[in-house]
Amino acid sequence: MNLYLRLLRFAYPYKTKLIFAMIFMALCSGAQSLSAYLVKPVLDSIFFQKDMSKLYIMPAAVIVLFLIKGTFEYLQGYYMGYVGQRVVTDIRNLVFYNMQRQPLSFFDKTPTGSNISRIVNDVSLVQNTVSDSVAAVLKDAFTIIGLVIVAFRMEWKLTLIAFLILPFSIYPIVAFGKKLRKIGLNIQQYLARLTSFLHETITGQRIVKAFSMEAYENKRFTQENETLFRIVMKRTRIRALSHPVMEVIGGIAVGVVIWYGGREVILGNSTPGTFFAFMASLIMLYEPIKKLNKENHNVQQGLAASQRVFEIIDREPEVLEKPDAAKLGKVEGVIEFDNVSFRYDEKMVLNNINLTIAKNEVIAVVGKSGVGKTTLVNLIPRFYDISQGLIKVDGIDVRDVTLNSLRTNIALVTQDVILFNDTIRSNIAYGVQPDEEQLFHASRMAFAHDFILKLPKGYDTIAGEKGVRLSGGQKQRIAIARALYKNAPILILDEATSSLDAQSEIEVQKALENLMKGRTTIIIAHRLSTIINAHRIIVIDKGMIVQQGTHGSLIEQEGPYRKLYELQFREGARKKVIPIGKKH
Ligand SMILES: Nc1ncnc2c1ncn2[C@@H]1O[C@H](COP(=O)(O)OP(=O)(O)OP(=O)(O)O)[C@@H](O)[C@H]1O
């Protein structure tokens, strides 16, 4: 009931239209009764009295009545549909907005397909409840009330007897409803599972094909699909069962009424005419009750889905802005990590990190794979909240300012490049009206301009989903251009040039070095050749900073950095190609 009221509350802003819809519904019902009422004068005047003048008036009246009824029906359908669709559109927006408020940890834990399924499948089911079922339930309820009044006026005793049975027919409606809601929730959860399976296998087609795993994936999909079939069959069983159960109960009511009513007629307390009129209204009552039962099924399913929808709408993000969060202006770019520890759920990644990065400093972070470099930089824009300690930008705790104002100050090139299925232009000038000159400048700096111009449609070329139509190095250069276009005081480059060939890397590096002037820059790199010029190099191991200094100073010390350097140096030496025919 609570869920239902909550859904109805969404209709509140459209109450005028809803009231219109109800008025038209009532008028439509009225017109319908009137058309039934017309049967009597038609019969009497045309067929019994053979009145020629009525022969023209009556058919015309019938046509006019149906025209009026049709108009009311159209208006009712339109307004009801309008309100239903509006409510669903609003709910869908709300789900998306609140999903976007969630921190990355939420998306780490819930599969993409499952999130998509909530916005697509679940909200669609809610639509049935709101628009279609509400209208149908109201209509049937009106009809039932009307017919009960008629029956009561004819034979109140019999009506009472017939309605003694009512609780027995209400009970299965409620019981089946409850069951259906539970199964409905199960079905929606399963649909979400199926959607995430699909999302994964469709986006992963390259790997599926490369490993010839089509048959394997087919088998997995069939299994999932069969499970869904079994759950849906549970629903089918209940739906199929509910109708005969209702009918048997109706049969019992009719049986009792025949027994009692017949007895009354035989004893001379009632006439056969009254009895049959009563029976007729009882049978007519059956139709809307049956429909009500069927609508109840849809409502229950919609409510089950709305439960899943509200789960997202009500979800408070773990990374929250304080209610009195201030706006952070354009910063100088001083970043401080004060005793920072961080864990992803149970896994401790960073342990007591103390680090101050000065304004305009270029700092490089190195360390083995999986040691927590990306995690470290992810904490600055508050993608995740730290478990312990303090992170400050320009002396201000990042938790005291709005996320938006904090992130505006940071430009980021992520390790796995993410491009949108949009033009290169919109990808670089993401979310803003592109300024051509600035756009070209950023692309030139990222050594992307030339190759972009060579693409079939230049800057208007579509990058493809996740940028599939571009090579790895091209994607990276566009990501760099995007970060440069943002022109923020803090620049974070996480393996930003790792996919580039040596020549391009040197060139991009040169451009980046120009750019780093006047900004605080954090570079994460495995290839040490790209960070030799950094003001300071930080070496991370086992979640802690184990070494720091300039390349020159670190190389002189016995320690992890020198080990790393020697390893790469030797590797480089081994790979050195000796030109044929040349003696060395
Ligand atoms: N979203 C996440 N949820 C849970 N654990 C994570 C998540 N991301 C990373 N980890 C774990 O945290 C550790 C640090 O990961 P991180 O990505 O920071 O490493 P990295 O130093 O950037 O490695 P690489 O050089 O390979 O990019 C890893 O051991 C990883 O298992």
Ligand SMILES: [Mg+2]
């Ligand atoms: Mg990383």
